Amino acid sequence: MNPHEPLFWLVIITAIIAVSFILIAGAMIAMAVFVNRAVKSVNRLEEKLDPLINRANAVSEQAQAIAVQGRQIAEQFNVMSGHLSTATGNLAESTALIKEEVRGIMNLADETAEMAREKVEMVSRAIDTTHDRVATTTEFIQTKVIEPARELAAILAGVRRGLEVLVSPQPSPVDRTYADEEMFIG
Numbered sequence: 001m002n003p004h005e006p007l008f009w010l011v012i013i014t015a016i017i018a019v020s021f022i023l024i025a026g027a028m029i030a031m032a033v034f035v036n037r038a039v040k041s042v043n044r045l046e047e048k049l050d051p052l053i054n055r056a057n058a059v060s061e062q063a064q065a066i067a068v069q070g071r072q073i074a075e076q077f078n079v080m081s082g083h084l085s086t087a088t089g090n091l092a093e094s095t096a097l098i099k100e101e102v103r104g105i106m107n108l109a110d111e112t113a114e115m116a117r118e119k120v121e122m123v124s125r126a127i128d129t130t131h132d133r134v135a136t137t138t139e140f141i142q143t144k145v146i147e148p149a150r151e152l153a154a155i156l157a158g159v160r161r162g163l164e165v166l167v168s169p170q171p172s173p174v175d176r177t178y179a180d181e182e183m184f185i186g
Contacts, residue, residue, distance in 0.1 A: 002008055
């Protein structure tokens with residue numbers, strides 16, 4: 001084969017193409033082996049990471065649920081804070097009303113105690129005045145009515161006995177005794 005012949009160059013080009021195809025085939029086989037190894041490595045890695053991914057998904061779902069619950073708790077806390085603020089305000093108003101009512105009751109109690117004290121003093125004066133008047137009236141009746149009535153009764157009893165002695169047809173013996181009331185002379 002002569003290098004000046006076109007067939008020579010055709011054979012060399014064919015040989016170069018054949019070698020190129022062989023090299024390409026080898027490269028493709030090598031790539032196929034490397035890709036196969038990479039796929040197997042990726043599959044093993046996926047098998048190893050799959051439980052971790054599942055756990056991460058579960059943790060993510062739990063984190064989302066916790067976040068939702070956290071938002072709900074925050075909303076409820078805000079609502080409760082509003083209610084507590086309202087309750088605190090109402091308690092402060094109630095306390096102010098109670099203090100005002102207690103002040104009013106204390107004033108009323110003070111006025112009532114003062115009025116009761118005045119009434120007790122007035123009743124005490126009335127009782128003292130009534131007692132003095134009853135004592136004065138009793139003493140007046142004793143000195144002006146009862147004592148003169150006793151004296152008058154004694155005088156009348158004496159007059160009656162004297163008239164009996166004077167008017168009786170026969171004089172009574174002196175040794176006769178008279179009852180104590182007949183002998184009483186005031």
